Amino acid sequence: MKEIKLFLGPQHPGMHGNASIHMYVDGDIINRAYLLPGMLHRGFEKSMERRTWMNNIALIPRICVPEPDTNEMVFAMNIEALANVEVPERAHWIRMLILELARLSAHLMAFGGCGGPTGLYTAMYWAQADRDLILTLFEEITGQRIYHMYIVGGGVRKDLPKGIEKKILDFVDDLERRLPDYEDLILNNPSILARIKDNIMLPAEVVWELGVTGIGMRSATGLEYDLRKVTPYARYDKVEFDVPTATYSDAYARLNIKYLEMYQIIRIIRQVLDMMPGGKVRAKVAEGSALRWRIPKGQVYSAVEASRGEYGYYTVSTGETMPYRVAVRGASFPQGLLGIEKYLPGHRIDDAPLWFDTMGVCSPEIDR
């Protein structure tokens, strides 16, 4: 058959995010493929050099839409490392609560999101409805649903509202009760299994070649390589949780790990609410008003475990009121660009969106 050129996305109902895959197909088999990023390039790195340290908090959550809190966290961690500030104990625990709720909402979106490319829309609707309940909790805690601007240098913006602990516990109890329904709907569904079992493989040696982190790495290598365990930030060394792994990474294994991780997130949230101490939630980072902070000179990199892998910022300060340079390491950069070019060929066209979903590709963080 003749090879034809095909663009999948950026405006395509089966496509995840605003990116386009430029592919050459023979029948419905992909011969060559490239990601065409840049649809969401908004020049964040340049914009951040032109805003004060505090103003940037309003800008950076937009770099990754489904899980914006990791941006605030790594930026705040860099500020604290440069200014050598000790964060109050309670703020660490509140940060963990926020990060885990954000991870839960991102996992729900990706886990249910596999319904889009496979035609199982029920999964999508269920997951979005549950994610919306988390957004309501966020609205109560931070005042915003999507972009929270809550974690700032030195701690968090304000204390938790009264009575939120019970609402969070009620929600996680309810979700935990219903998670087996998700398993029945997606992971035990023969028509989904036909698409995800032994499909879209990620062998262990490819992980090291591309530099994939997160669930991709853990599902292929069987190693518990999670930044929360390897270099604990906040107070992750004080809570107990397991890191699910696998040694055979197909789309099923990665979705299954997402599913198992949701139980671990719920376990962490319960411990955090149980062990959270009282006290202040914000420490002073520098002299004067927050809009005139001068952060001491230095070059530092901080990373956290996002739902898709290692997410980090490299921050350079020259002691001014604005950062000199901030570079963003999007967690899905390796699998989104090099992974698609090298390992998507050979799959069918309708597997491309499944690659995006199960590898956890988030196009705004690639484009920045």
Added chain:
Amino acid sequence: MNNNIETFVEDIKSKYETLGVDIPKNNQVSLDFTARDIHSVLAYAKSHGWAQLSMLTCVDWIEENKLQLVYLLFNWENGVRLQVRTKLDRDKPVFSTITSIYPGAKYYERDVHEFFGVEFEGNPESYKPLFLENWDDMPPLLKDFDPQAYSDEKYPAREYEKDFTKKAGEK
């Protein structure tokens, strides 16, 4: 900093000409080298457990007239992060690719070429545009690029026939 890192840093110092060592935070070491040592340092680090290249990025030090390349490596065994850095001449930034050591660097090099104009010899694809479509100016993350001036020139303020800025009822 535990003993492993100290011995590693001492080892690196004895083998290569180290221009500077700094510990910006726990479990993180930054090392400065001359450009010709970078490849052997990266290969040495990779063989000693720093199997992952987290990122390659660049910083424009316009006052010194230098561009600084930063290779961020991570060791999953002991959780230590290395910043391997070098400075290039800003007027003619040319370096060679590290894709033979870390294949994942391919797109990071393309990214740095697009935003800073650094040329990576040996990576032919690094010259292709990636994020910016039909870009016709200097690399945009250089410090002497002014986005406001570019935008004013490229998208001049429109002349409107009617004045819509008045309030309702006002003449």
